[in-house]
Amino acid sequence: MESIETVEVVSENGARFRYHCPVKLLRTMSLDASHYSPQFTVGGYTWRLHLQRRATAASGEEFLSIHLQSCTNAAVVAQFKLLLQCYEDPTSSKGHIFRCTFKKSGSAWGMNEFIPMWRLIQQENGFVYEDEGSGALYFDIDVLLKIVDANGPSYGNGGFETNVLPGRSSSPPAQLNFHQDPNRALSRMRSPMEYRGVGPTRSTSARGHLIVAPENGFIVGGGQAVVRAPLLYPFEHLEALTDMTFDIQGVRMKAHRCVIAARMRPLLPENVLPLQPGCVVTIAVTADVFSAFLRYVYTEECPQQGVLPPEALLDLYLLSSACEFYELSGVCLNFVRPLLTNENILHITLTRYNAGDEVLNALYLRVLLENYDFLIQDPKFEEIPGHLFRRLSLILRDKEPVPQVTIPTSKNTLGRQLAWLAESGEYSDMELVVGPKHLIVKAHRYILASRCVLFSQAINPRSSVAVPPFTAAEFDFSQRSWQKLLIGIYRHHLESYRDFSAEDVAIVFKMHSVFGMDGHLKREADEAFNHQNALRLLIYAVKHQVPELHERGISYVASNFNALIQNDPQAWELVSELPQHAVVALFRMVVESQR
Structure with a gap:
């Protein structure tokens, strides 16, 4: 019997589903006839998969056509990935990424020639498996879907980034709590809010510039290029091997203790190591921030530009800096710099200030100096942390240059x-x-x-x-x-x-x-x-x-x-x-x- 399984809920606007479809259904389906999967809901919108057998006009070769169809009579922009699972060799799984506008109920997007029918149905190709209970043959289609926020600016202009959902981040600076019992917090990261000071300010003109790591480069000492070693992520069929969970504002994300202990040790207090099977780690950032961070932990893949808003990028920067993932830190700063304006810089310096972070301070000082004439008229200007205000004053009096800071070389590959x-x-x-x-x-x-x-x-x-x-x-x-x-x-x-x-x-x-x-x-x-x-x-x-x-x-x-x-x-x-x-x-x- 066909069914829809919820594999992962990333946030209220993003999730991953798996459609179990009997092979018998395809064999009995006539050419150009339609079949619809059971419906599923993401972000308040209802969806289903539309399957067809289609033949090419030139050769007559038959293909499976797969489309995602909206069942809600409303316009919505969605980014999604359709993935036909190959269980014998996951690297042979066939997937396509889309970003489309569904204008009304019945709107559908996908591919007419997703995969040749012969390739899908032949068991030796690995797409078909036998159900242990019934003995029937099935194949699986994964749908990774996120809804673009229609009530505000869209931050995603590029391709689909699995588990990284767009939207504004209004979270506080990153905090981490580890606990075996979800109701018991044993430890917490020091919040940048704890470094806040108070003070007034004056100024004009900006001097110097900020140097950050190359956006697309990853070089270790001596100029030797690093060989990437990505792990399988999302976990696909290896999800059964997960043995710990992250609680991100109520959203559960599974992980593997071995990888987390090796990669995220600076975020884990010594008194809770080694991590125990089944443990729960709570981190107070938004799901989009931690999804991007967890993807980097497993694959060293950085988020695409335009996906995350400035607050989320700075939270991601704080997490990556704590773990000394300086490549990711540099990418975050490159992405966030053009997003810092006279409209948001005061709020950001008040909520995400860290007196000990020279790179972040240099970034803030430069933006404050560039927008001084406008910012000086805002009463919140007087709330700038004292340490930052003092340095700003010294720069204005030419007593101190704007610091030029280079992101350190990444050692924790x-x-x-x-x-x-x-x-x-x-x-x-x-x-x-x-x-x-x-x-x-x-x-x-x-x-x-x-x-x-x-x-x-x-x-x-x-x-x-x-x-x-x-x-x-x-x-x-x-x-x-x-x-x-x-x-x-x-x-x-x-x-x-x-x-x-x-x-x-x-x-x-x-x-x-x-x-x-x-x-x-x-x-x-x-x-x-x-x-x-x-x-x-x-x-x-x-x-x-x-x-x-x-x-x-x-x-x-x-x-x-x-x-x-x-x-x-x-x-x-x-x-x-x-x-x-x-x-x-x-x-x-x-x-x-x-x-």
Whole structure:
């Protein structure tokens, strides 16, 4: 039986729904006939999905047509995403993003050729699953929908940003409360309101300028570009692995303790660490602010410009600065600067002032100076915090320049903080038993499932794939190499310049296809293949049954055999470790290469 499931409620104007549709319905649907899903409500408006089988005029190929239809007789602007779930390989899920005006009841937007019917219906493609109870075949369509506020300015002009809802933010500066019991607050972040001072002011002209981090750049010390390591977010079928909850003004958002502890530790008091399963964390910011922040925690994706109003951007800045996410901090300041005007700067300095934040103070001072002639006429001007007023006065008297502040280099990257989880084993929820010696490698199911198809499928309740044993001799790598592989998977990057051995290259090549990784680590390991480790790589390729590495190793060693023998005193000893068939193949290629 078809049904609509509410997956996530982000706010009163935004939610995510999942439509479970029987495959039988499509097979019996005639061409161009219409089928409507059960109705659902978001932001006071009623909606449904409109499905059709359509054929192209040119080839006659049949497609599934999917549209979102309004059932409310009123005009509304909505941003939404239609996502056809692929459970065998979530990266193959098919989605499209829209921002449209629904003028009346019956208005519909979507795609006529969403997916070819043959691709959808064939079970091996992963879109169709079998219901355990009835045995019937189903496919799922996710609808991520947010209503643009019709009563005020629209802050979203760009594409759809999942879980980031537009609208004005009237929240107080960020506060955080942690509690096992929702009614009991154990701790709170220090509010910027606690730094407020009182004082008068005078001034004109602005000097100097504010320097913030590049909007689209992310550089670490030494000019080395950071390799991104995003996790799967939204969680899709991995939501079952969530083990904690955030309470954001009554809106519940699920999360994973391992990621939150690694990424948001500065916001979590020491006396409540380690986080316990099922714990609840309350943060007093709006849902749109925390949704944008949580997305960055999991993916390092910054919000798009024009989505958040200035108050929300400053709240997001405060959260990101507390966690030293300086890339996000810089983006927030770049976005908020043009939004600060003579109409809102006084209110903002009074509600979001922090005497210890030099970057924020420089921003406020510059805007106050630029708008001084207008602001001096406002009685609220005298309420500017005393410390800020004093600096403003000194600048006006040329006793102090407008500070030039650069956002610090980001050190807390997602990859580095996930590597800490791999190294420490903190918050691990699974143990990989590897090799004939049954070595134990502590891991985290959500992170492995975000990185590797094997674990993603094994965790999916609609998939029949199980994690196989890794205790055979072909997996007999050292504990050190297993640990380095895990760190590489978590970081989505190999630190090949740090004690990276031939065994480390071999384990990446071996587990690449076994785990179903995206190929990034394999490409990096491939770059570490050289004449110094070629012979050892050949030995590991034979020992661990890595055909690709085996063929390449024999070819490389054979073509450089004389140089290897002369430069490596252990070369003959290493050759003696090879099995007879490998030695024969090697010397056959050596002879052929010397002809």
